[in-house]
Amino acid sequence: MLDLDRLRAAPLSREPYEFVVVDEFVRRDELAALLADCPRLARHGSFPIEATDGGPHFARLLGELTGPGLRTAIAEKFALDLEGRPTMLTLRGWSDGKDGRIHTDATTKLITLLLYLNPSWEAAEGRLRILRSATDLDDYAAEIAPLAGTMLAFRRSERSYHGHLAHRGERRVLQLNWVTGEDVVRREIGRHRWSARLKTLNPFA
Numbered sequence: 001m002l003d004l005d006r007l008r009a010a011p012l013s014r015e016p017y018e019f020v021v022v023d024e025f026v027r028r029d030e031l032a033a034l035l036a037d038c039p040r041l042a043r044h045g046s047f048p049i050e051a052t053d054g055g056p057h058f059a060r061l062l063g064e065l066t067g068p069g070l071r072t073a074i075a076e077k078f079a080l081d082l083e084g085r086p087t088m089l090t091l092r093g094w095s096d097g098k099d100g101r102i103h104t105d106a107t108t109k110l111i112t113l114l115l116y117l118n119p120s121w122e123a124a125e126g127r128l129r130i131l132r133s134a135t136d137l138d139d140y141a142a143e144i145a146p147l148a149g150t151m152l153a154f155r156r157s158e159r160s161y162h163g164h165l166a167h168r169g170e171r172r173v174l175q176l177n178w179v180t181g182e183d184v185v186r187r188e189i190g191r192h193r194w195s196a197r198l199k200t201l202n203p204f205a
Helices: 004-009 028-037 056-065 068-078 182-201
Strands: 019-022 046-048 087-096 109-116 128-131 140-144 151-155 168-179
Touching: 004 019, 004 068, 019 140, 028 056, 056 068, 056 087, 056 168, 068 109, 068 151, 087 182, 168 182
Parallel strands: none
Antiparallel strands: 019 151, 046 087, 087 168, 109 151, 109 168, 128 140
16 A cells, blocks of 8 residues: 555655655555545544544554654654664644644654645645744745645754644545654653643643
């Protein structure tokens, strides 16, 4: 389902920090069935993948994302040893207009991989920008439309600023992180579960 050869062939950009963008990372002949199988989330926020309910094609995707093939390809691309590093998967379905503020990701994350799942994207808002600073959303090195099958991966650092223009509405993205340890997974998944529970009880949370 994942085209690892495209990842291997894609150039690694090093400015303003290390990142790689791969179009059609999900093979074209697999995409329609995958999108039909994706969980449909009713609210904004990040949800642990265990709290979602996708079909068999979605389950296949998750297996490949967390498998050794992708881990090896990412480790080679970024020249980073990921052996034994745990993974964490979360899914977003909606933006509430507050997402996209400039940030670098937590220090416990080694690599962030974003796989977009939107069949089309015409809006200027919601396109992720690889930023050169923490203060200017218009000073960007690359802008990625969140189209289904497009993948962005970057190495987290003190300079890995990214964000997007505020968007309100459906914006589906699967986030995979290789993190420093299992304690990070337990803590973050617990936090996302609690947040998801609050949103279920209170849609204005």
